[in-house]
Amino acid sequence: MSVLPDPGASRAVLVGTSRYQHLEQLPAVSNNVQALAGLLSSPLSLQLPDQHVTVVENPAVAHTVVGAVRQAAAEATDTLIVYFAGHGLVDSQDALSLALTDTEYGRIETGLPYDWLRQVLLLDSRAERHVVILDCCYSGLALGRMSASPGLADQAAVEGSFLLAAAAETRTALAPVGNTYTAFTGALLDTLRHGIPGGPTLLDLGALYRHLRLTLEARGFPVPQARDRNSGAQVALGRNQADLPAPPVTTSPGAGSGERPWPDPRSIRTVTGFFTALADVRVISGLTHRAVSQRSAGRISAGTVGRLLNRSTLPTTWGTMAAYLSACGLPEDQITQWQAVWQELRAEATSAEADAMGPAVPPRRGPDSGRAWQRTFSVFRRERG
Structure with a gap:
């Protein structure tokens, strides 16, 4: 393949x-x-x-x-x-x-x-x-x-x-x-x-x-x-630029989707690859940003489509991307594959952020920590007294 x-x-x-x-x-x-x-x-x-x-x-x-x-x-x-x-x-x-x-x-x-x-x-x-x-x-x-x-x-x-x-x-x-x-x-x-x-x-x-x-x-x-x-x-x-499909005649999402060579989300490994393939979906659909918005029944605007495709970080919620993919005509099983990739990349990004922050440093609890607190409290009482 x-x-x-x-x-x-x-x-x-x-x-x-x-x-x-x-x-x-x-x-x-x-x-x-x-x-x-x-x-x-x-x-x-x-x-x-x-x-x-x-x-x-x-x-x-x-x-x-x-x-x-x-x-x-x-x-x-x-x-x-x-x-x-x-x-x-x-x-x-x-x-x-x-x-x-x-x-x-x-x-x-x-x-x-x-x-x-x-x-x-x-x-x-x-x-x-x-x-x-x-x-x-x-x-x-x-x-x-x-x-x-x-x-x-x-x-x-x-x-x-x-x-x-x-x-x-x-x-x-x-x-x-x-x-x-x-x-x-x-x-x-x-x-x-x-x-x-x-x-x-x-x-x-x-x-x-x-x-x-x-x-x-x-x-x-x-x-x-x-x-x-x-x-x-x-x-x-x-x-194959000579094989790109013509824009769909029908206005109903999903119609004729089986004939379109959609990007395979299973080949996506990075956030860059995710958004490249996401933009490719619209190209293959033959739809403009406005047409995608119209086919989403008002769930996403043309401006939202543009902002989505120009992001460099993954959205924290799935709804907008699901509406976009559905409006472009992807079948439900492929949308589910896209969601799985999104969840995997989100998990990797969260893990990377946690590693970058390093382990949490607990408060110092040495053998003299209790006595140090008592001395501080005594000084506070004398100053207040």
């Missing part, structure tokens, strides 16, 4: 090297990284908070990249996305190395061995799922020619992950001169923005890979490759 990651428990690290001291320049890579960062934070994709997306452009040394990935790996508990665009090198041992700004061909110490990142994902990551996207080339090829050996996916494989690699053969136009993006990342961005007509409700990595393969092959570009480990292909990077 495809699932959208909880944005509050997920992280992304986007690395791009567009400027080189010794290799051909790749100006489109900078556009790749900035556009993907904006997309991952937008409603068209995962709606990751800005602070959960780390962009590393033109790193000069390997530890800059490794440090960023290690930090994200320690913070993410749901999904960790690692993206690299730039030149790639393959050494005499057929190991993949990612080219940095000062990388020189034939000098492996100037690059970033992919295996270093792989070890971070394997050993240091708390995330349940990993997504690795590699849009890289070998040096020695002119700008606009990127390549990858047939074994690239095997080299870069990480247990519990989905690897999406760019070209699997040496062909031109992977990074066409003058294009805004590289061919592979450009097709990925276009798919996330506009969707797949007739495709699935969620753009999981399996569907994305199949669509990108057909699209790029039809354009005469190198064909991408993928490797799925432990159902990583079921991780979605957004909703």
Whole structure:
């Protein structure tokens, strides 16, 4: 079953090297990284908070990249996305190395061995799922020619992950001169923005890979490759924008709700994820704030809908959210699931607040406490007497 990651428990690290001291320049890579960062934070994709997306452009040394990935790996508990665009090198041992700004061909110490990142994902990551996207080339090829050996996916494989690699053969136009993006990342961005007509409700990595393969092959570009480990292909990077339902014709709450791809509350782990999915409910319903208010029979106003969806803390009572979900058309069994998630997150927040306050400190009751009270009372009587 495809699932959208909880944005509050997920992280992304986007690395791009567009400027080189010794290799051909790749100006489109900078556009790749900035556009993907904006997309991952937008409603068209995962709606990751800005602070959960780390962009590393033109790193000069390997530890800059490794440090960023290690930090994200320690913070993410749901999904960790690692993206690299730039030149790639393959050494005499057929190991993949990612080219940095000062990388020189034939000098492996100037690059970033992919295996270093792989070890971070394997050993240091708390995330349940990993997504690795590699849009890289070998040096020695002119700008606009990127390549990858047939074994690239095997080299870069990480247990519990989905690897999406760019070209699997040496062909031109992977990074066409003058294009805004590289061919592979450009097709990925276009798919996330506009969707797949007739495709699935969620753009999981399996569907994305199949669509990108057909699209790029039809354009005469190198064909991408993928490797799925432990159902990583079921991780979605957004909703299919070409498959969003039209606004409901009926005005009765719940009508036609079974046909709508509602967010699954069981995938929510954080308060951020809760409100992201809550806002997604209205988008899927096709209703405006005013329409939600009208369908609630006056229980919530349009302004209340807006305030609810812009909160950062959970309401202390359930009534408003129940009215909102019902007005959007969710069936009762799903509303019950939402309530259970709300109760769980409320309990976690209460527990966290109690831990932050620390244990209550009881009054000091030493062996002399009684005598000290008697002395104080005696002084009080003398002063009053």
